[in-house]
Amino acid sequence: MTSIKKSANALIKKTTQLQIGVVVSILSLVNVEGAWGQQAVKAISHDLSCKIVAKVISGDLHYQAFTKICPEDEVKAANGKRVKIFCYPRGIILEVPNGTVGKHCSSLSNIERRGCKTVSQKNCINPKGTEEANSPRLINPFGVVIVNPRPLLSWSSIKTATSYNVQVKGIGVDWEVEVKSNSLPYPADQPPMKPGNVYTVDIMAMRENVPLVSNPSPLILLTADKTQEIDRTINILKSLKQSPDELAIDTDAVYEAKNLVHNSIEVLNARAEAGSSNPKIYRLLGDRYMIAKWPQQANQAYWKAKVLAQRSNNALELALAQAGIEMANGTASKK
Secondary structure: OHHHHHHHHHHHOOOOHHHHHOOOHHHOOEEEEEEOOEEEEEEOOOOOOOOOOEEEEEOEOOOOOOOEEOOOOEEOEHHHOOEEEEEOOOOEEEEEOOEEHHHOOOOOOHHHHHOOOOOOHHHHOOOOOOOOOOOOOEEEOOOOEEOOOOOOEEEOOOOOOOEEEEEEEEOOEEEEEEEOOOEEOOOOOOOOOOOOOEEEEEEEEEEOOEEEEEEEEEEEEOOHHHHHHHHHHHHHHHHOOOOHHHHHHHHHHHHHHOOOHHHHHHHHHHHHHOOOOOHHHHHHHHHHHHHOOOHHHHHHHHHHHHHHHHHOOOHHHHHHHHHHHHHHHHHHHOO
16 A cells, blocks of 8 residues: 555645645555455544544634535634534534534444344354355346345356356245346345345355356345434435536435445446546446455546546545555455
């Protein structure tokens, strides 16, 4: 990771003091830790002046709506009430009293991110399948945590396979289907997954009737209360009438806080397909692909972000995109 730090910091030196104040510390060091069975790219604190953690929605005497603020910034409520902010690290909307923003809007702890109230912590940190090229790796859904109790399942193809046996097991679910393709809509005649539980999706590549190789992957269906909280937050964000790109960035933060990689990729991809020229959309998309362990797709997104950042003279996103490219290339070369 040393090369990432050097190249990114070299670009950062070209930014203004204001830009430096909001640089995400992924530029200095990238650390990987387990979170609900996924690799999460964690930003490490650095000696830059600050990192954006929240957006003012309403109720502050000095900050206008949509102003982005740092941990040490202080809010002051109008008329003795509270200030409404959107907290990026937690992906939630808060009403906070006068004082420093960082006291109320802080990053989630490892235990909070795991959210393991209904399953053991051991299950929560299991990785999603293997990454070997000769095994049918689950593609859809991306990541481990999901909200759809009947997800579309798809996986990487095996050249020598003539069919695949797909088996899904867990509380209240136990079925197996043979398919000729490498995708399968969740069977309508089978019971859905239940919120808060872990399920195993085991894909066995077959040649005629001979098993070749299997690759089990866990899926965790988010609890109902968390799903409802997400829906409430996103509905409020939609009511703010922000630009489509800004709404997508905020929505991504909501999903990322709950480790819903698949949902993040969906919302960011939608903006990319709509022709967004915002480099942050593509850089975040690259970040999410890295969490999902798809460095090739991440690299493509980072390159798009780099081109757009150069075109718009956005030194901040240029540095982040370049750091992402190096990270993705380094991960791909290890496979």
